[in-house]
Amino acid sequence: MPMHPFTPNHVQLINACYPQNSAALLNAGPEYRPNSQELSRLTYYAANKPGKITKVGSELEKRVRADCKKAQANNARSRASLLITLSILKALATECRRDIAILSSSILASVQVTVASLPSDLEVLARAATVFTAWTTYTDGHLIGVDNGVTRDYMASLQQFADFSRLNGKVKDDEVRNRTRLVGLSALTGAVASEALYSASQHFRPQVAIIVPALLVPIYETRVLTLDKVSHMMKDKSPSPYLDEFRTRPPNERRAASIHIHIDGDKGPSSEDVTDACLRVLSSIFAHSNALQVGSVMQAIFDSLEDMKGWEKPEHCCWLARKAADWTQYQYRYAVPTRLVERLQEAQDIPMTTPLHTSLAAMVTAVFTSPTPLINLSTSDIISNLITLILRRVAMDPEDSVLPALVECISSLGMHVYYADQIQDLAAELISRLAIVEVSGVSGGEKADKEKCRAKALRCLLSGLLGLLQAADNHDKAHSSDSELAKDHSKAGGTPASPQMIVQGGDHAHVKPSRRTKVSPEVWQDTLTLLCDGDYGVREDYASAVLYYLEKEMPKRGDATDADGVRRVHPLAEGPLRQASNASVALTGDGASRFLNALHSYLYVLATASSLGFSDASRTSGAPSTNGDQTTDDGRTDNGAGTSDDVASHRRSIASPARARKASVAQHLVDRTSSRITSSSCATASDYAYISVILSTVHQQLPVRALLTGVPMLLSLDAASQVDSAADPVLAQRQAAIRELVARVWMAVGKVWDCPEIATRVKEAGVPSSTSCLPPLPDAPHISLSRTPEPVVFGDGSVPPPSFSLDVEELVACLASNSTAGEATGLDQEALQRRMTLPWTPESAMKESIERPSNRMRVESVLKIPPTLMHVENMSLASLSRFNRGVGVTDLREALEGRNSMSNPALVNKAPSISTLDHSSAFTHPSDGLTLRPTRSRPAKRPQTAGSSEVRDVLNRLGIGRQAGSSSLLKASLAPLQKTDSRSSALVPPYKT
Structure with missing residues (x-):
């Protein structure tokens, strides 16, 4: 085709890249490439004359618009010309990468027009995606948000490729649908690997709001097993360097990917290929995002799941949450669970439980229970938010189905222990809220459901507390197993690692405790009043929790039994100084002894009191609200709109008023006790069964301290059962239950101190072994929120009155004569017997449970x-x-x-x-x-x-x-530095003036 003599040079160079006649243009397929020699001249001209790039781009954009309009009418020549023009644009973008900003407007406008005009032509779409990927490879992204035209065309193109990526089932041909999705995903791959996504922070969220929905649709259409398989293959298969190195390589050294459609006749792409492409794009977004950007990606995921009803697939949601944390950079992973909890809080006022609530709670638990390590995670803030959320949901509906899932979220926090006192701090937060709810109840809700809401809130918090400790122990066991494997590996020539070690002591091997701090008795002691709560469900759940604490969590300084449950003294392992120190601590008292004194006092109250729980008068109007608000005396509520220091100060002191009221009410509980049981006592048969198990566990876990604090209480409880019950069948059953309780505890004491005389005396007393007044209890401590515990109450006298009576004085004498007990306590037989038979009352035990400042003085x-x-x-x-x-x-x-x-x-x-x-x-x-x-x-x-x-x-x-x-x-x-008496200033020998 002859050129006009006045045709501009850049137009002549562009025209030379095309075939010179129509027949050659139609026969240029299937590659539809421009003339290579003429294309080199054009790119050389543009690269060396940056001022001409704008004219070259404008000319090519004009040709694209004209060819697209004709190609829509099935003009084959225009379609071929369009494909060649797109190849020229791609070559210019590559060779003029230093001046890509000048070409950006023409490139993006051409791509946008092309994909909008021919959305069903896969070959044209693949060529347009190649041009788009070339631009995203070399751009620095500074024009996004600055140039309105470039921003508009870029976002429109991104949206169109995203639509191709999530092409729905309207396309019946699976091969065509998969090919179209792969073309769109290839363009999105270029976008997430580009500075255009990360350069402008205000445009990051709009872009991920377009990209993320396109990725989630194919992912949620795939089975979780397939997702696991594909993600595992991603680790084994070497990823594209284009995705991994785009941020580190300078633009001049980058290479743009070429996108091709599938060749006809070959086997088409499978759904796994589409899933693999989706996962690679999504993992790349998380891998290159900071904490703020991860939060934006999570928000885009939430919005997408809302639109596509993805919350109804909790298994996919949990898988996605785990992978999101795994793909995110190590220092920013905390943003994933934090944003999940925040989204839960945003939906806390929705009255009905929706799939959103259950899926979000399951996602939080999935992240915390996954092996992916998390750092910089504010566990105290997360547990505080979860507790507030539980209390708010309880106030709305005490039977809310999402409550067990929220409790699991709290429990799963124990799987991530990063500093020694973390579990103790989290437990202290839970216990402070328990104290507030126990005294003040739950704010909100109907007045008729106040007690029901209060009991449910207490049970939820107790379940979370117990689950937290159990999860922390599982965490320690997992690390112990890893350390043992590491030891075996080191023996075989591997890297040595010994965070724990086995210490031989006496005839038994002891495992060195974990590095985390156990919850101290002083912290746990604030919960003991729950033993005397008015709701049986709370009492049963707390009994399970305190049993676990005694067995697994409570520190046992020099006071523990061997593996067979017998208390022995190991002279070689402990030594005389350590034995004397342990005996001194047990005699003078420490935190564990004070805890046991309080525990025995409340157990006695439970066994004998005529009324349990807090009276309405004890719940004053100035109580701190459980949801963080403060109720004033005039009924107004301060919503806490103050400075962060005020809020922090309020959180630190929120438990003080509740603790003061608890001390007062606890004293009232003690005042309700009697020296003798009556038929009006509130304890049920199930309560007595738990008392028996708790007392036996105390003697098994802390034998020396229990000997000094528990035996006097046991004698007092036996004396309280010495009543005339002939005329009252209910009182007779209660008497039988207490006597059986006391007998069981004495049997445990005899076993712990290896004193067979005690077991012989108990059997001689005629304790029945076949029938029992106490109902059976679960073997392992467990709290189930899905059921409402029902106690076993005393009936109409079907159980006969007790036909046995223990001689407790003989039992005490046998125990005092035990050499092991004397050696463990450092007391002779007479002193030990005198110590165990001291007069005991719940008032005296309560006083002994309070730490006196005189010890510090x-x-x-x-x-x-x-x-x-x-x-x-x-x-x-x-x-x-x-x-x-x-x-x-x-x-x-x-x-x-x-x-x-x-x-x-x-x-x-x-x-x-x-x-x-x-x-x-x-x-x-x-x-x-x-x-x-x-x-x-x-x-x-x-x-x-x-x-x-x-x-x-x-x-x-x-x-x-x-x-x-x-x-x-x-x-x-540390001698005094100065004499207070100025008159005595003379020095004494050997000092001389």
């Missing part, structure tokens, strides 16, 4: 801490850590020259301090009504020159000289 008085070291309000000995430097000649020289008081801040009395050491805590004894009366310590005048007291202090710290009363270096280093 005793340590401080022994150490003789001078007021100089306590110049700030500090009840601890943390101020002693300032003396972390050794004392040398320099200190003595400075003291002699008078500079020591200036260089050592610990020797300076800057201001009189306020001492609170002489006052007991108002929280410990709330009924005393004591107020703090500050005592001003005596001010010390700062010496201007070297004083004799300073010199003497440095000499004492050096260990030079004589100490009155003792030669202990500890007393020498």
Whole structure:
């Protein structure tokens, strides 16, 4: 075709790339490529004359628009010309990559027109996708959001390719549908591997909102087994370097992928090929996103599942959540479960339980139970949000079907332990909410359902607490198994790893405990009032929880049985000093002893009290709301709209009013007890069965402490059953249950201390072995929210009155004469018997369960801490850590020259301090009504020159000289720095002036 003499040079170069006649143009197939030599001239011209690129692009865009319009009318010549034009655009994008921004407008406009005009022509779509991928490969994305035309065409093209990727079942031919989807997914692959997606943060969310739905449709059409298979193959198959290295390679070194349709006659692409392409695109998005971007991707997933009703496939949802966490970068994985919990909170006020609630809860659990490690995860915030969500759902409907799933979410947090005190912190959060709900109930809901909502909320929190501990133990066991495998591997020549080890002690092997901190008795002690709750379901669930705590969680410092359940002393393993230390702790009391005192007190209340639970009067109007709001005295509710510091302070102190009221109500519970049981006692036969199991477990798990705290309570409970029950069949059954309870516990005591005489005495008393007044209980501690526990109550006298009576004095004498018990406690037979037969009441046990500040004072008085070291309000000995430097000649020289008081801040009395050491805590004894009366310590005048007291202090710290009363270096280093009496300033030998 002859050229016009005035045709511009760039147009002549473009025309030369096409066949010169119509016949040659139609016969250019099937490749439809431009003339290679002429194409090289055109690209060379454009690359060396950037000012002409705009004209070249505009000319090609004009040709694309004209050819598309004619190709829609089935013009074969225009279709062939269109394919060649698209190839020219792709070559220009590749060769002019440095100036791709100049070509962007023409390239994107051409692609958008092409896919919109010929959406069913796979060959044209593949060629357009190739051009689009070339542009996404070399662009820096800066034009997105800046140039309106480029942004519009890019988003429109992206939407069209996304529509091809999720082509639905309207296309009957599976091969055509799969090919069309693969073409669209190829273009989306280029988009997610481009800077255009990540350069403009405000345009990231709109793009993923288009891309993600196109990926989820094929994924949710595939079975989960196939998804697992394909994802596993993705790991084995080497991925495309184009996806992995696009962010690290400079644009000049990148290579754009070429997209081709399937060749006719070959076997068409399968559904697995489509699934593989979808998973690669989705994994690439997660792999290259930061935390904020991951949140946007998750939001796009939520919106897509809502539109396509994907929440109705919880199995697919859980699989997707696990993979999302696995694909995300290590430091940003926390964004996945965090966003899931936030989405749950957004749907918390929907009255009816929907598939969205159940699927989201299952997704949270799936992420936490997966082996994928998570870091930077704020477990305290997540558990607080989940607890608030549970309480809100309970207030709306106590029978909400999503509650068990939410409890599983809380339990699954125990599978990720990242610091030693994490489980204790999470348990403390749960226990503080338990205390609030126990006293204040659940805010919201109908008045008639208040008690039902309260009981359900308590059961949910208890189930979450127990599940949290069990999951943490499973986590430790899994790590123990891994460590054992690592040891075996190291023996075989592998990498050594020994986070745990087996320690031989005596005749039995003991496993070194895990590195996480166990929940302390002081933390758990706040829950013991639930033993006396008015709702039996709460009592049963709490009994299961406390049994698990006693068996698996409670720290047992020097107080544990061997594997066969017998308490033995191992002289070689423990040694005399350790035995004496353990005995001293058991006698003087510690956190575990205080816990057992409180436990025995509440168990006695449960066995004998005529009423259980909290009265309505105890629930005051100023109670903190369970959903985080604060109810004021005038009935108004503060929604917590304040600063973050105010909210944090409120969360730290929210349990204080509830704890104060609990102490008051607990005292009322103790006041309801009686020295003798009556027919009006509230405990059921099931309650007595749990009391029996709990007391037996206490003696099995902490034999020494239980010996000193539990045996007196057992004697008191036996004395409470000594009543005349001939005229009252219900009282007779209650009496029989208590006597059987006491007998079972004594049998456990005899087994623990290897004292067969106790078992013989119990059998001689005539305890029946076939019939029982106590119902059977589940073997393992378990809480099921799907059922409502029903207690076994005492009937109409079908059970005969007890025909046996234990001689507890003989049983105590047998136990006191046991050599193992005497050696474990460090007491002789007479002292041990006197200790076990001390008068016991629930009031006295409750007082023993309260930590007295005098113990702390005793340590401080022994150490003789001078007021100089306590110049700030500090009840601890943390101020002693300032003396972390050794004392040398320099200190003595400075003291002699008078500079020591200036260089050592610990020797300076800057201001009189306020001492609170002489006052007991108002929280410990709330009924005393004591107020703090500050005592001003005596001010010390700062010496201007070297004083004799300073010199003497440095000499004492050096260990030079004589100490009155003792030669202990500890007393020498902590001797008083200055005498309060200024008259006695003379030095005594060996010091001389």
